[in-house]
Amino acid sequence: MQSKRFCPSCGKTSGPFIRGIxxxxxxxxxxxxxxxxxxxxQQCRDCNKILLRGKLAEPSEAALKEFVKKHVRVKxxxxxxxxxxxxxxxxSEIEFRVMAKGxxxxxxxxxxxxxxxxxxxxxxxxxMRLKSNYHEAKVQLRGMKTEPAFNRLQELLKGxxxxxxxxxxxxxxxxxxxxxxxxxxRKAAATAVNQLKREFEAKVKTAFKLVGVDKxxxxxxxxxxxxxx
Ligand SMILES: [Zn+2]
Ligand SMILES: [Zn+2]
Numbered sequence: 001m002q003s004k005r006f007c008p009s010c011g012k013t014s015g016p017f018i019r020g021i022x023x024x025x026x027x028x029x030x031x032x033x034x035x036x037x038x039x040x041x042q043q044c045r046d047c048n049k050i051l052l053r054g055k056l057a058e059p060s061e062a063a064l065k066e067f068v069k070k071h072v073r074v075k076x077x078x079x080x081x082x083x084x085x086x087x088x089x090x091x092s093e094i095e096f097r098v099m100a101k102g103x104x105x106x107x108x109x110x111x112x113x114x115x116x117x118x119x120x121x122x123x124x125x126x127x128m129r130l131k132s133n134y135h136e137a138k139v140q141l142r143g144m145k146t147e148p149a150f151n152r153l154q155e156l157l158k159g160x161x162x163x164x165x166x167x168x169x170x171x172x173x174x175x176x177x178x179x180x181x182x183x184x185x186r187k188a189a190a191t192a193v194n195q196l197k198r199e200f201e202a203k204v205k206t207a208f209k210l211v212g213v214d215k216x217x218x219x220x221x222x223x224x225x226x227x228x229x
Pocket of ligand 1: 021023026
C-alpha cells in the first residue's frame with residue numbers, strides 16, 4: 001500500500017506539493033517574488049514630472065506602474081505575467097500591489113506583495129535652469145498687436161511644454177518699442193514664432209548672437225526673433 005503524501009513541515013496531507021513540501025510552506029521558504037519594500041521616486045516640485053531612468057515623464061498612473069514593474073524580479077516561475085495595481089495614495093506615498101502569476105513544475109502559482117513608493121520632491125534640471133533665467137531665445141514683439149500676440153505666444157509655449165520642458169517664458173521686458181520675451185527653448189520659440197507669423201501675418205527677422213562655448217567646445221548661440229505684428 002502506498003503511503004499517503006504529507007508535508008513534513010506542517011503535516012498537511014492535501015496538495016499540491018512542490019519539491020516535497022506543500023505549496024504554502026514552499027512559498028514561505030522560497031521568496032520567488034523579489035522587490036524592495038519601499039521605493040523612492042523623484043518628482044519635480046515645480047512641474048510635477050517624475051524622473052524615470054534619468055528622463056522626465058508625466059506622472060501618469062501607467063508611468064508609475066512601469067516604475068514599480070522595473071524593480072520586480074520573479075524567480076523560477078515560467079510563463080509569468082506581472083501586474084501592478086494602485087492601492088492608495090497621498091501626497092508623499094503611493095501603495096501598489098504587485099502580482100505575479102505563473103507556473104512552477106506545472107503548478108499554477110499566484111504571488112502577491114505590496115510596495116510603498118515614497119515621493120521625494122526635487123527640482124528637475126529644466127525647472128532649475130528656467131529659475132536661473134536660462135534662455136536660448138528672445139522674441140521681440142513689435143507693432144500694434146503686441147498684447148494679443150504675447151497672449152498667443154504664452155499659449156503656444158505652454159502647449160509645447162509637454163514635449164520640451166524648456167518651452168517657457170523666463171522673463172518679459174517691456175520697453176518703448178514693445179515686449180522682449182526671453183524663452184528657455186530655442187526650438188519651442190521658433191515653432192511658436194512660425195505660428196505667430198501665420199496667425200498674425202507677422203514679419204519676422206532672425207538674428208543669432210554668440211553667447212559662449214559649451215563644454216564640448218561647441219558654440220552656444222542665442223537667437224533673437226524680431227516679430228512685427
Ligand atoms: Zn506545509
Ligand atoms: Zn520640473
